Each structure stands twice: as C-alpha cells, then as structure tokens.
Amino acid sequence: MEQCTLTPDVRPPGESSIVHSHFDVRTQTHQQPLLAWRERVGHVIDVLPSRADLERPFHAAIDRYKVDDLVFTDCRSDAMVLDRSLARISTDPIRDYAFHVFLEGGVTDVAVRSSSSRGNMPTAGSILTLHMGQPVRMQRSACRVATIFVPGALAGEIFPDPEAIHGRVIANTTPLTQLIFENVIALSQNIADMSAHAAGNAIRTSTQLMVSAFGKQAQLSGNARAAARAAMFGRVRRYIQAHLRQEDLSPESVLQALQLPRQTLYRLFQHEGGLGAYIRHLRLREAASELVRHPYLTVTDIAFGLGFKSSSDFTRAFRRAYDMAPQDFRALSGKTSYARPKVSRNEPIAIST
Incomplete structure (x- = not known):
C-alpha cells in the first residue's frame, strides 16, 4: 500500500513541512502491476498498455516529496508508453512544468503538439522539460528519472512564453548541466533526511538552474x-x-x-x-x-x-x-471519464483514472 508520512514537526511555527509518499507496484498484490502503476500516475498522465505489455512482468516504484508548491519525485520503472492528450488536458486543471532528469535510461520517442518529435531524444544524462498544458506522448525505456514539478510563475521569470520550452531536451555537456545533475543526485540521496526549509531551497536551486539552462538554449536570457x-x-x-x-x-x-x-x-x-x-x-x-x-x-x-x-x-x-476529427474529440471529452476499451493485442489503449 502507498505510505504517506509527514516529517517530524521540529520546525518553527508557520514553517513548511515535507509531505512524503512511497509507492511500489510489488506491494499491490491484488492488481496487475502495470495497471496498479497506471492508477498511481493517472492523476497526472495516462499509461497506454497493450495486451502484450500486461502479459510481461513490470516493476516500478516512486518516492514523492512535496514542499509548499514544489514537488520532487524519484522514480524507477520498466519501459512504458505515457500520454497526455489534448482531450485529457481539457478535463483537468494541471498546468505545471515538469523537468525530467534522466539518471538512468531515457526516452526512445517523444511527440509533442502535432504528433511529431521535437529535437533529440532524452537519454541517460539529459533533461526533458514538459508543460502539462500541452499534449505529449512518449515511449520511455526502463529508467530512473528524477522530476521536479514547478508552477508556471517560476518558469515565467525566464521565458516570455514558458510553453516554448515544452518538449525541449538538454544533454549533460556543459558545466551548468553538470551542476544540475550534481544537485539533483544529491537531492535524491538526501531529501529524506532534510528539513523542509533545506529541501525547499534545494528544489528551488535545481529548478532555477534548469530554467536558466533552457533559457540559454533558447537564447532567451543572459544579456x-x-x-x-x-x-x-x-x-x-x-x-x-x-x-x-x-x-x-x-x-x-x-x-x-x-x-x-x-x-x-x-x-x-x-x-x-x-x-x-x-x-x-x-x-x-x-x-x-x-x-x-x-x-x-x-x-x-x-x-x-x-x-x-x-x-x-x-x-x-x-x-x-x-489525430482525430473535431466531432470525435468533442464526443471523447464530453464524457465524465474516459472509457476503458478492451485491451488490444498490439495497440496501446488510452485510459485515465
């Protein structure tokens, strides 16, 4: 079962706390692991399993830390297809920015907007940024990825149109990106023992470094x-x-x-x-x-x-x-929840929780 705990309340009055949750599909003995994972992440993004995917073993675990309006996650998972469609976006309010730092593995295919890839594929040692108000579909390999979810206002301090960074990838090839990876790795190793104040500062520092790196890539900051x-x-x-x-x-x-x-x-x-x-x-x-x-x-x-x-x-x-006619989009989005079609042998299915 998922465990949610608060760190001991040793902070001064009014100081933030860290809300920590841990989830591992191995503990979900009542449910097929990939379907358990789909339910766990379904509040943010849809998992598209094929029948063949469901017949294979699947392993995944995630630690989630929330400090004020910032969220840091450390996730290990097997390969899967993830999708955040326009139909899905129209039915939920999530508009954060997600900075995915791939510590192991990566993405073999990512499509944004008009179902086309944007630039290089994220691999181990790269950073992928997504705006959750825009469509994306990606085939993720077995990987370990640390993700920081950031409200739009912070990214907006650098980008005149923060949505412009959706789907951008940066490889770990500069002193700035090396510093980012060092910070994120240290954060993943130490956050469980950090105070809320220290964790919040560390998350914000990593975020500011990543926003700065993407700003430099797009030539939107610096002079x-x-x-x-x-x-x-x-x-x-x-x-x-x-x-x-x-x-x-x-x-x-x-x-x-x-x-x-x-x-x-x-x-x-x-x-x-x-x-x-x-x-x-x-x-x-x-x-x-x-x-x-x-x-x-x-x-x-x-x-x-x-x-x-x-x-x-x-x-x-x-x-x-x-990839659909306007009438079909309206029919899909007008439902109170997505239908759960029969699982195809070869084709992935879009299912939201």
Missing part, C-alpha cells in the same frame, strides 16, 4: 539583447492573442501591424515551427477548448469564429494536429 528579444516576443504574442479570431491574421498582417524586421520576427518563432504554425496552433488549441466548453456550438461556427476559411479546412487541420 540585454536577449531581454529585448523576450520583450519583442511578448509583444507579438499579445497581438496574436488579441486578433486570433480575425480571418486575415497571418504572418504578413503581424509584420505590417507591428512594423518589425521580417527576419527578426521569423527567428523569434523558429522554435515554434514558424509564425504561421504558431498562429495555427493557438487557433486549434482555442477550438479544442470551445468544443468542450460549448457543446451546442456547431463545428462550423467554431471554425469560422477562429478565422478558418471553411469547416473542411478546419477539420483537416484539427485531424493533422490531434
């Missing part, structure tokens, strides 16, 4: 020129949000309205796949939200309301991005 780029990016993003429903919103219209250098503007959104892709992504995200929030609006009304030229254009774009 006055980077600060100017960040301010410009924020200005463009605000303009796009304000005009998202206008049919004539396009990279050209943004250039004309804001009078920015073309190459500078394109470089700002290179990490998003281009300015046009960024606009389309925001429109599709808003459309997905409206499909759930306004079940009586027709797909055509939603499409035209967000600047698409026709419902067929919208349906094609939505299907390319999210």
